[in-house]
Amino acid sequence: MTASERLINQLRLGPKAAVAVHDPSNMFYLTEGYTGEGLVYISEASRVIITDFRYTEQAERQAPDFRVEMIGKGRNHNKILAELVKAEAITELRVETNYLSVDDFEALRGAVGEEVSCVPLNKVLQQLRQIKTPNEIVVIxxxxxxxSEAFNAILPKIQPGMTEKELQIELDFTMLRLGADELAFDTIIASGENGSLCHAIPGSRTLKNGxxxxxxxxxxVGGYCSDMTRTVALGQPSDEMRKVYETVLRAQSMCEDALMAGKTCSxxxxxxxxxxxxxxxxxRFGHGLGHSVGIDIHEDPRLSQTCNDILQAGHVVTVEPGIYLPGIGGVRIEDTCLVKENGCVPLTTADKQLIIL
Structure with a gap:
């Protein structure tokens, strides 16, 4: 079953209803490959990508099962959408009110006319995306x-005197050289006292022994993200930081051992x-334990104090406890894990024991 078929089934979409999708991640999911701009129109009868000249050939290549409509002078995205709605006598159009600006939504509603009811899609696509298909799991x-391979390759390059920024550049290049299409997110490098900053921005601080x-x-890769955190020591760490590391590693291992379908995220x-x-x-552990990963780096459900969702087989989630001590440093250890019926499989496999360089 294709993603568009799953959507139609989930919404029980009848012949008088259609969906207009603007969120690029949801467009990619529905078309199973289109990475350009525009919008996607789905109905019982049609699968259409509406875009401009820059992306028409790309859309035809990436989504061969979709018809491509190109905007032009006097015929913008909303005008083509209105033509499709009118031709199919659509009376209900589901739209991503959580994604569109107020101005964009009003322009869309004005184009399709008062006779068409514009109804919120309510993140139905994000819900469908939670359970990964076998093909998605292969890519993730x-x-x-x-x-994982990039981590192993970067270890010999970490030396006293190099800056956090230099380490980031080396790590980013290594992932690209090994076959990444792009980075899943901006790489975080936090050394020494900067380790207490959960989302530290790599800067000019030089790496030092200890x-x-x-x-x-x-x-x-292929439109899907991975996410991993490792903390290493450059020279012998302090006794306090060894204790921090051992605590985080034990917490992370306990959670991976407990992770399985049927468990509550919280x-x-x-x-x-x-x-x-x-x-x-x-x-000193102030963020959630983890989040789902897929087309976007942060998806639902979340492993957090406030999420009472039940884990299901096919969820892909991170497990990333941390301890952060202001003025001293911090430790975070993270794997991307596939949830299964009777356990989980860590998809990131680099060594988690304390590595002293």
Missing amino acids: RKACDIT DMITMDFGAK DIDKLARDYIDARGYAG
Whole structure:
């Protein structure tokens, strides 16, 4: 079953209803490959990409099962959408009100006319995207393989005196050289005292002996992301940072052991949080335990204190506890994991034991 067929089934879309999709990630999912701009129109009768000259040939190549309509003078995206709606006598159009600006929504509604009811799509596509298909898992696994391999390749290049920015550039280039289409997100490098910054921006700080270095990075392959964090020591770390590392590693391992279909997201988060608190670091693990990964780097469901969703086989989620000590440093360890009926499979496979360079 194609993604567009899954959408039609999920919405029970009748002959008088259609969907207009503007979110690029949802467009990619529905077309199973289109990465350009414009919008996608789905009905029982039609599969259409509406775009401009820059992307028409690309759309034909990437989504051969879709008809491509090109905008032109006096015939913009909304005008073509209105033509399709009128030709098929559509009376209900589902739209991404969570994605469109107020002005864009009003322009769309004005184009299709008052006789067409514009109804929120309500993130139905994001819900469909939660359970990964076997083909999607293959691609995500490849992205994770590249990410893990890049970590192993970068270790010999980490030296005292290089800057965080230089390490980021080396790591990014390594992922691209190994086959990444692009980066899944901006790489985080946090060394020494900067390790307490969860989303540190790599800068001019030079790496020093005794530093813990947190590297949070991921490759994107075939439109799908990976996400992995490893923290290494450059020379011998302090006793305190060894304890921090051991605590985070134990919390991460406990959660991966517990991760499986049927578990509640918040319960998995609590497992890590309670352990870290009990080890004397209450309040120093301030973010959620993890998030789903797919076309976007952050998807639902989330492993967090506030998410009571039930995990299902086919979810791909990160497990990434951390401890952050202002003025001292921090540790985060993260895997991208595939949830299965009776457990999970870590798709990022680089060594998690403390590496001392």
